[in-house]
Amino acid sequence: MKLIQKPIVIVGAGFAGMTVALNLKNLNPSLPILVVDSVSKFIFKPLMYEVLSKEIRIWEAAPKFANIFSDAGITFLKNRLTKISFKENTLEFSDELKLSYQYLVICTGSIPNSYLIKGVEENCYFFNDLNDLNKLKSFLKESQKTSVQKKLFIVGGGPSGIELACKIKDIFLEQFEIHIIEKSNEILNKNTIFNREEAEKSLKKRKINVLLNSKVEEVSETKISISSQGQKTSLDKDIVIWTAGVKPNLSYLETDQIIKKYGRILVNKKLQIENINNCFAIGDISIISGLEDLPITAQVAMQEGNHLAKNIGLLIQGKDPLPFEFKDNGEMISLGIGEASISALGVTLSGKLAFEVRRIIYTSKLPDINESLKSASSWIFQKKSIFTKFLKTDNFN
Template identity: 35%
Template sequence: MTSAPASTEATVVIGGGFGGMSAIQTLRHRHPEIPVVLIEPRQRFIFQPLLYELLSGELQPWEVTPDLNQLTASLGVSWLRDSVVSIDTRQRSLTLASGRSLTWRQLLITAGSQPNDYGTPGVREHSLSFRDDDDVQRLRQRIATLKKRSLDSALVIVGAGATGVELACKLADLLDGAAALHLIEMGSSILPNSTAFNREQASVALERRNITVHLNTAVTAVEAERVLLKPGTAIRHQGLIWTAGSQAVSIPILPAPAHHRGRLNIEATLRMEGQEAVFAIGDISGCPDANWPATAQVAMQQGAAVAEALAAQRRGSPLQPFEFMDRGEMLSLGVGDASLTGLGMTLAGPIAFQIRRATYLTRLPGASLGLRSAGAWLLGR
């Protein structure tokens, strides 16, 4: 962690996820004259699309969760390992959990999202999540425990979006029959936002692994060893992973900003509504004039675009609207298996898995880490 002055002309970035790191990299490479301060409480960058391969051991921690000390040092960025507890846009200042205050010339808010339990009783007390390397370790321990049990066991995953489906397939391969797997979805289909090809391949992968899919099924409560379903049924479990939804991280901001569907309201230029020098991207933001999906792909593209907007704002130049380029979707569907659409192709199986992994590895923050990771994979370690 590097220090930053209490009063600064820097561009301050809140959040070191996909959007934040993409913006920082673009700023440092294209506009190195702009000083940057990152505020991020986590020690590591989490490349979430590859957490499944970290769980299975197909990739190593340094490939999926690189240390922010190394990343920020290589980029020449000041990093404060802290959290923001309040922002005053009139004074261009913010307060950190440590009690420290910081002023800024420009502010980029990209603090991301957090799990949303929708008020369902027992979720916080009795469920696991799958968002970072700590969750991976807890799930690995649960897998090891289940493999030692002689009694019938079951794992339940709530939410059949991309995270739930990908995790179910990977867990089925890792458990190798040691526990039954149940995938619960309130909607009428798995992967409601995916392409038809990927949805079909995922359905085949789930069926091949004997994963029981419960569609049109709502969870009413989670208990230590049971999940209660509407209309009055229950499934006993030895572990429940909640992947059913997320919500924007909430940071108190004065004056109170406008919101769009629970997220900070931004213009098409990625600037916060009513603000001259405050921008927001990623899961924490929403634009009434656009319907960008809440994905890492969008956040990374927004990061590169907002870096140019920040530089233009400093020059007094007009800001350009952000245009999302959909480059397709890639899903991990078990150990050594994947499905993808985009890149000019539709493909499933081991080759798709290799393409997916290689594509993501080249997108890791920090060119040296990405090249080192790709090299290790190509050489078969």
């Protein structure tokens, strides 16, 4: 490989950024790589439910970036990107630091989308990052101080809403009367039929109420207003958790600075931002021209990160980058304490066995996995041949 002068800067060290950085370093240990993130810890989002239920400890699901990257020989900087000049190849940060780059990878993930519905930002809890997790944990802990049953609404019948509802029910039992509000006519409408049916059984078993074809109109301090088939209802609430959708986190981009599609940065199949060959956008913030239907998941983000590392390697060697192809490795959903549902590689699994498989797959993906957790699960590796199929190195990434 040729030597490059200025660093490869990666902004956002979530699933996409972490994968591209570690893979690039593996490809060529002498490459100057700088990773920047506005927070100091990685959060393995699919395991946030297990942190809430204390099945996993917070430090296991949220290792410090400084440790991960110093172990890998990569420079890490905690700072928030505020501006990009694609013309000058420079970045500006919240503390007025200015940096030049040779190649730029942006992967700053998603933030909750309130769809500008009145009162959502002010009166709802969210479940998207470590900060949200801690806020929700405090509220739920505080609620335990009284024996009065509280009304808890979860808006959004996608994976986050369902997983959260089952987990909260299992942790707090009768402490909360739980309602899921979903605007379409079924829950998990983008997931496999198997996982949907398993989820429906889990919700029924836990007596979690599901309101379908229902749209939230407003959330106030004490009420949630819903419209369903032309009828408006206002219900008392103690807490509303908003999991109804996300939008790309792109506050550092100026209007019309680059081409977007559905609010996300449009990239070509080589993952380059349209017309800016040394800049790439991957993960939740981007959409690939010709592959617009890919889901917004960690699985996609990690595969893109893997591919982009190879493409940057090719560019540095003066070769042409290759088009990205997505390999669907299936989906896993946690359904309460010790239960899950999996549809992958033609195999379906539910219940406790699925929970263990899910835990092991994610454990193998954690960047700084705790040894005790690895060994606690290791007996399963030895005994169950089915895991070999699930645990092939490229599964779920």
